Amino acid sequence: MPWENIFTWTNSWALVCWLIxxxxxxxxxxxxxxxxxxxxxxxxxxxxxxLPLMAGWIDDGGPVGRAPADFTKLSGVMSLFASPGGATIGWIHYLAFDLFVGIWVARNADRHGYLRIVQVPILFFVFMLGPIGLLLYLILRTTTKGKPENSTLPS
Structure with a gap:
């Protein structure tokens, strides 16, 4: 598989989406x-x-003899990222979910009247540091828009 090309394409696609x-x-x-x-x-x-990687239909490009993938052990998770395919697929997972959270933040911030100048730095943090950006937005909502329970509901 051309893992480097897939990595570059998905990174570029995500960046375009974030800019939009x-x-x-x-x-x-x-x-x-x-x-x-x-x-x-x-x-x-x-x-x-x-799915094809898990089924063994495509090669992840990793070294032979590494520890088997195992979500219950650190070494098993590290093994997942010890190949071009595993790192690329893991990165796409991050890109998709961080963009989803960014869309939620932007939509929620629009609904609650936050100006774009306030949103852009938070969206940058969601893009670059996922959970920290989400945390910043939740803190902003909690401290400026009333009751905390209303700030954390994904409405």
Whole structure:
């Protein structure tokens, strides 16, 4: 498999989606496209790679004799990322879910009246450091928009 090409393509695709998410005017009309063409394409790419890899139909390009993949042990998880295929597929997983969270943050922030100038730095943190960006947004919502229980519901 051309893992480097797949990695580059998905990274570029995600970056384009993030730029559209952060800077497109009339975001309410653009968000469905970013959702389906951004998250959807990344999720489809992930599925089209992980399923054949797990079935043994494609090679991950990793070294022979490494520890078997095992989600219950650190060494097993590290083994998953010890190949070009595993690292690429894992990265696509991050890209898809971080973009999904970014879309939720942007949509929620729009609903609650946050200006784009406030949103863009938070979206940057979601893009670069996923959970930290989400945490920043939840802190912002909790401290500026009323009751904490209303700030954490994904509405």
């Amino acid at each position: 998410l952060a800077f497109a005017p009339h975001r309410d009309r653009v968000l469905p496209y970013v959702f389906y063409l951004g998250c959807g394409v990344l999720a489809l790419t992930y599925a089209s790679l992980i």
